[in-house]
Amino acid sequence: MKRKLSSVLIVLLACGVLVSTAAAAEEQVAKVYRDYPGYLSPPLCDNPRLTKAEGAVAAGETCRVMAHQGLYLGVWGGGTTLRDKSYSAPGGALKVDYDTGYAVGVVAGYDFGHLRLELDGGYRDLDVDRLGDSPLVDGSRADLTLSSVLLNLYYDIPVSSPVTPYVGAGAGVAWVELDDLRIVGQKQSDEDRVLAGQIGAGVRFPLCRHALVDFGYRYLFTEDPEFKVNSVKAETKISNHTVLVGLNVLF
Numbered sequence: 686m687k688r689k690l691s692s693v694l695i696v697l698l699a700c701g702v703l704v705s706t707a708a709a710a711e712e713q714v715a716k717v718y719r720d721y722p723g724y725l726s727p728p729l730c731d732n733p734r735l736t737k738a739e740g741a742v743a744a745g746e747t748c749r750v751m752a753h754q755g756l757y758l759g760v761w762g763g764g765t766t767l768r769d770k771s772y773s774a775p776g777g778a779l780k781v782d783y784d785t786g787y788a789v790g791v792v793a794g795y796d797f798g799h800l801r802l803e804l805d806g807g808y809r810d811l812d813v814d815r816l817g818d819s820p821l822v823d824g825s826r827a828d829l830t831l832s833s834v835l836l837n838l839y840y841d842i843p844v845s846s847p848v849t850p851y852v853g854a855g856a857g858v859a860w861v862e863l864d865d866l867r868i869v870g871q872k873q874s875d876e877d878r879v880l881a882g883q884i885g886a887g888v889r890f891p892l893c894r895h896a897l898v899d900f901g902y903r904y905l906f907t908e909d910p911e912f913k914v915n916s917v918k919a920e921t922k923i924s925n926h927t928v929l930v931g932l933n934v935l936f
Contacts, residue, residue, distance in 0.1 A: 753935050759792045761899065761931030765809045767829065768924045781921070783829065786811030788927045801839040805855065805883075808832050809905075809925060831925060833859040833905065835883050848890045851901075855883045861910040861923060877910035879923075892932070899931035
């Protein structure tokens with residue numbers, strides 16, 4: 686019950702963070718428009734100093750966060766959770782509970798306008814809290830790490846606000862490792878490479894002329910990885926939730 690309440694609170698906190706950033710983003714964007722008149726002027730996109738290269742839009746088209754098309758690079762980090770899962774083995778199933786962990790990553794993408802193609806390399810680390818019905822005791826520990834390389838396609842939703850919402854999905858490969866498993870001093874580790882998919886959503890807004898801030902959510906799922914512990918093969922399911930903040934630099 687406590688774990689479920691914790692997951693609910695994390696989701697609610699994520700929603701609160703996304704909503705609460707809107708007002709601050711609007712204020713920051715207004716400052717960007719004052720300092721850099723080459724940006725689109727909300728809400729009418731009628732800045733006379735705009736050129737087509739800077740993203741002048743046709744009549745009736747809604748404003749975007751910024752008139753940028755081209756390469757961008759970025760970094761991101763945040764908190765991550767993994768739904769409690771059971772490891773299936775010939776001798777039965779063992780339930781595993783995870784603590785909230787951390788996630789970091791880098792991205793390289795190309796913005797085509799409303800569509801963005803992005804290569805994402807991520808790393809997630811979560812400690813095992815309980816094995817079966819008992820918490821891990823002194824001398825026992827384990828953690829689960831997820832390393833992924835994903836190709837994502839995002840759609841920036843055209844809105845009248847310079848704070849641009851987006852949705853997207855992607856696919857790739859993940860390396861799932863049950864690392865440093867120690868039960869009464871015995872250390873074991875195993876890794877499996879599996880196919881992975883991801884869906885995501887969030888908002889982006891300009892921080893300055895050549896940088897964007899990204900507040901987002903990612904749901905990562907994979908094929909069932911298989912591990913070998915004490916010569917016994919066991920498999921589990923990966924269902925991962927990540928709330929992140931990122932910085933994209935535009936070129």
